[in-house]
Amino acid sequence: MNGRERILARIREALRVPAPRPGSHGHGHHDVPAPSPQAGRIPLRPVQQARAWLPPGGDTPEEQLGRFAAASADLKTDFHLLADEAAARAKLSGIASAEGWKQIATHRAALTDAVVPSLGIPSRNTDGGYDPEDLERCDAGITTCDVLVAQTGTLVVNSRTTGGRALSVLPPHHVVLARRDQLVGDLTDAFQRIRELHGEGWPSMISLVTGPSRTGDIERILVLGAHGPKKLTVLMW
Amino acid sequence: MSTAAARFLDAAGSITRNLRHRGLIQTALRKYESARDRRKAAFHDWESARQAAAETKWEAINHLDEHLVSFADKLESRGTKVHWCGNGIEARDLIRTIIRDAGAKCVVKSKAMTAEEIHLNEALEKDGFEVVESDLGEFIVQLRKEPPYHIVFPAMHLTRDEISDLFEKELGSAPTREPEELTMIARRALRRKYVTADVGITGANFAIAETGMVSITENEGNARLTAALPRTMITLLGIEKVLPRMEDLALFLPMLATAGAGQAITGYNTLYSGPRQPGESDGPTEWHVVLLDNRRTELLADPEQRDALHCIRCGACLNVCPIFKNVGGHTYGTTYSGPVGSVITPHLRGLQDWKHLSGSSSLCGACTEACPVRIDLHHHLLQNRRNAASEKPSTLERLTWRLHAFLMNSPSLYHLAKECGRVFEPLRKATEGTVLDPVRSWTTTRTLPPVAPVSFKEWWRERR
């Protein structure tokens, strides 16, 4: 018997005696309906139900924008809602000159193609492979994203269509270019969108990014830029 | 008395008198508490969310075999190598072999409590590999050659000055009082490691059965980098980490962050479903997922305490525990400290040797109330006490209780004892704390309430 079979056998043996259901110790929460007595299983609740308990994400696009902006401020994400592509180009080149970017990295996508070349800064694409030493020397990584989440101020990147695993986390400044219709209310919506986009073949990495890299490991005092980017900028139009 | 218990008592005795330590922990935890309360208040219904989380984990753990098979098969179909290890030795040997076969010298590691559990770093260092902890807190305690103090906040027992001294000594940096500057020193020290390391080791927070994904939660981005740049990636996780569906994360990620650190959601929550796939630009070419049993199946076999496997290692029960707040994380002498550690360590490392942890509780129930997956922690402590006593009864304890029952059942004897107490009270008071004090083990750290001059019964009789 190999390790897998041995452990599975031990698990099956252990599970022969059923365990009491959660809440059956007599301190169940009165607002929650008791789990159905179906033999040996608790049916999983529909995923949408999570919405009834979690922090709200906003019902209308305006509300969602408001929540995303508030969460961003809280997280120290630099969020800008812009009128159009031209405004995004102007904003980005303003940031580039303010920070004195000398080289940047990005990847091929409609949004990056529309904005990044106009900066006129030496830029490398990570598509198809790159030298990590080069990427480490870049001042910024500019990517697109799959979806943005109003509830938490989160954005989602992946390893296949938004530049790979490292582009969004190795350079000291991560800039995300996004369209307004990529913003959804809550995490449940976000996972649904992720499934629509990638369910047929998962990218090897999908990352929910919420704010710049942070740590509180020294006296629980917040410091940004622990290992990942010190700055996170979201440009949306 | 077993040695683990003696060490615990000894360490607890000295650290509870350390007011500096207590002040440090209490300040840190006060900050945590106010942040957590603010986040909890943003939930529509925190209690129902807890119930739903408990049910989801119940389903996952009570059908663990099915979920693990699905998890492993999905991962393997995308080129991941999945390994099943019965105990720490197997897992350690396996990981050493993988690293040796990869021809690696330097290993970069992000936080993994399971690696602490199997003492992985020591084994690898003995083999001559350089192992670098990349989480800032872990990096600090690694430099101090200490185990993590807390499962979520590994260096919460240190002040910035101590950390500055440590960095000065170990890394040759200039002294500073700024947490920001200290963080940047660590950042600079570790940057090169990500780019040059051959192997990256991570832990995991959730294993998604349906899609075959590992979910890793972190704030710093160190796990993201560990999983991005080295050629070979190893992920070590306990078999209990399973969640049925990817969408369950919509509930579990906010709950973990809220209960664990008072955040709405942690900075990076990353799902890995394979090594670098065709058409992708980076990522490890080889990914090994190591599933660890290490006596978790024994806990599984105890239906009464099976729910302790629902634990998502958020650390909330530690943060609210009056015992943890006083004795601190290192006193436990275990990988998992606090209430959850006291519950599971006897199962993982032997009931008789670790039963003292279940005794070191006020049974206030703060842990049970804090737990986002509603593990019945303080009742489990009681069950451990019961199991330990029935497995190895203590004659002295039994005699004491019998005597007590006898006394309480006899009104005349009870009355006599009360009178004696009253007569000897001045004598006891005079000897309090000295070697002559018969209840000295109690009075060295507490005061004994005085025997009342008039009992209630006497008082009542007079009234009538």
Ligand code: SF4
């Ligand atoms: S037992 Fe509950 S509160 Fe304690 S660490 Fe585990 S999940 Fe968190």
